[in-house]
Amino acid sequence: MDTRFTSLFTHSKDIFFVMDMNGVIMHTNHAFRNILNYSDDELTGINIAALCHPADKERQAESQGSLLLNKKLVGYQSRIKAKDGCYFSIIWSVILNEDDNLIYSSGNTLAGMIGQSEDDIVQHTIQSLNEGFIVLNANWDIISFNPAFQAMTNLSLTELAGANFMEIKSLGLTESVESEFQLSLTCKKSIQVQYLNAYSNSWLRINIYPYQDQLAVFIRDITEIKMQEWVLELEKKVLELNAMSQYTLAQSATELLMGIERIFPDMICSVLEVDDKQEKLHTLAGPRLPQAYSNQLEGLSIGPNVGSCGTSAFHRKQVIVSDIENDPLWADYVGLAKPYGLKACWSSPVMSSKNSKVLAVFGIYYHTMRKPNKEELNIIERTVNILRVLIESKKTEDNIREQNHRLQTIANISSHELRKPVATILGLVNLFDNDDLQNPLNKEIIGHIDTTSQQLDGVIHSIVERTAYIKAFEADA
Structure with missing residues (x-):
């Protein structure tokens, strides 16, 4: 220089x-x-x-x-x-x-x-917004736009200059949205509208502000916000269903997966339970997974090279396979997935609260080869957490039900089986002849007391066993 x-x-x-x-x-x-x-x-x-x-x-x-x-x-x-x-x-x-x-x-x-005109500052601010901004005339021609709007449409400066807003295909405008623009212009009324942009499969929120014969329009992509709302609603609904005794774990898990698949239409979700011995997988839910494929997964042993789900359960960590056909983890199982067009599979273990065992594996399949994005990793993490709550709450219900059954058994023993030998012993004692200890009848009574005492000992031993089980359950809870 x-x-x-x-x-x-x-x-x-x-x-x-x-x-x-x-x-x-x-x-x-x-x-x-x-x-x-x-x-x-x-x-x-x-x-x-x-x-x-x-x-x-x-x-x-x-x-x-x-x-x-x-x-x-x-x-x-x-x-x-x-x-x-x-x-x-x-x-x-x-x-x-x-x-x-x-x-x-x-x-x-x-x-x-500072010191420049107010219009210059306003214009500069608008150009800096992350929201799309445009000004339209009464014929829907674009008079002005900011960089964020251009990025949203994927059009060049030349293509946008003087373009007709209603003819921009990438915005996916519907008839109902177009009518809201007309209403705002005609009635001089500020309007907010949300709609699904079918072109990009995204949700947009539009705020329309009339000014004289023009419209100032702010456009924001709210897809992430909408998805968060839907996921929260789904989680609330599933947790409420799971709390109902008439709903099984399989039904609650199926409801959860169906909800996720509605939010992410390309996902094909499944949940495989891991047995108590941490050796085998058992199908719990997979509403859109082909039944014939699910049947082949039932009872599959976990291992270091058992597809995505079996490997995830074995290593207790997330396994992302973006190309099933060429991934070594699927070498022995690619024949299972290929007939159904499954190209990718991401699996995540559902660990117990104490992280001591694998409760299940949450799997996501795709018909295309792909890796998860940030949004998908987030939904995986949330789903794993909800599945942990569903599974552990149902297991707790089952354990409480079993505990109550054992307590009822003990109560029955106490009220009937325990009283019967005690009453027998007391009756025999009353027959005992204290004046003539050598009386042959006394020997017979002693024999009956011995037999009945052994019965009583067996009843008491049964109570001790059941009580020990309940104490062990409370210790694990």
């Missing part, structure tokens, strides 16, 4: 940096480093794209093409990431110097725009 401009460049209050034609930063000034909280070494040599907001990268690529053509850009807006992860919205003036083939950029943040 020309030394004549070095001092101006270094001490300017404006953000200033120089990069080469590939976007690699060569120089930054103090203002740039101070605002973003990077050191000179941290910035020099990195590509400017690494600092740009993901939603701005396509616009950045397009602006580079415009810069090469026109040699300058004025009023270009982008969001740059600071060291703490926050983004600063910056308006840039950019010049391509053909003498040295370097790009010189000078910018201002919103914080540095």
